[in-house]
Structures are given as structure tokens and as C-alpha cells.
Amino acid sequence: MKIEGAFTVAAPRTYVWRHIIDPEVMGPCIPGCDSIEVTGPNTYLANVQVKLGPIKTKFNLEVEVIEEVEPDHIISRTRGEEGSRASMVSAENVLRLSDADSGGTQVYYSSEVAIVGRLGKYGHGVMKKVAKKLCDKFADNFRERVENSKAA
Secondary structure, eight states, rough: EEEEEEESSSSOOHHEEEHHHHHHHHHHTTTTTEEEEEEEEEEEEEEEEEEEEEEEEEEEEEEEEEETTTEEEEEEEEEEEEEEESSEEEEEEEEEEEEOTTSSSEEEEEEEEEEGGGGGOOHHHHHHHHHHHOOOOOOOHHHHHHHHHHOO
């Protein structure tokens, strides 16, 4: 399942980049993220709760940064499992920053996500709808946090 989108942040690209690579900023912006821990120079562990229809579940995720080119893009891989191991998720992710026409920064994201197990039984339509909602919430949270820190 492919998930992609873009949003604009009213801040310069180098400023947005510093926030994108900071787990202290990113963690609270991710809907349902209970914790994020740096485990190595390019690796992180995150616990994320997700609600899909009547099911509320928690994923233990490992994130590995494969490539990072400042202040242009980050390519990462995410793998994890539901706490009960009933579902597994994997994703190949791309995050790109570019200068926006408005003077801010355009943030583009793309993920190729695979979910197997009990949550994999949901149709792609339902999954994409939930993913879009989570991505929109992340964009709002991140934009607000970066723009407010810039104003301060």
C-alpha cells in the first residue's frame, strides 16, 4: 500500500531539517507515539498506538535511517510487530524537503507499507483512509510545533 503526500511549513528548509531529524520533536508529532528512543547513530525504537475500526493496538517499531542528505532527504526502513505479534508491519519511507514558492519548506513523504496478520485482513481502502488521517494529523502537529518554535 502506497501512502504519499506533502505539506508546507512556514520556515526555512535548514530550520525544518533540524526539527525533522530530532526525535524529541518528531515523537510527539506522530499520532499515537508513546515513546521514541535512539538506539544507535541511525536507529530508533518507537511505540505507537493505532486504532483501526474497532481494534486498538500498539506497535513496537524499529526505524533505520538508510540515507540522510542534509537538508534534502531521508530514506528509512520501518519494521515492527503488534504487541501480541498478531500483525507485522514493514515500510520503506522517503522524506524530501524542498523550498516552497511561498518562501517556506515543502515536505514530501512517501511510504510503501505492508501489513500482515490480523490487521492485514482489512481492505486497503480502510487502511489508506486511516493512514491518510494519521498523516494529516502528523503534518498539522509538526507544522504547528516548528512554526511556534520559530516564532518564539
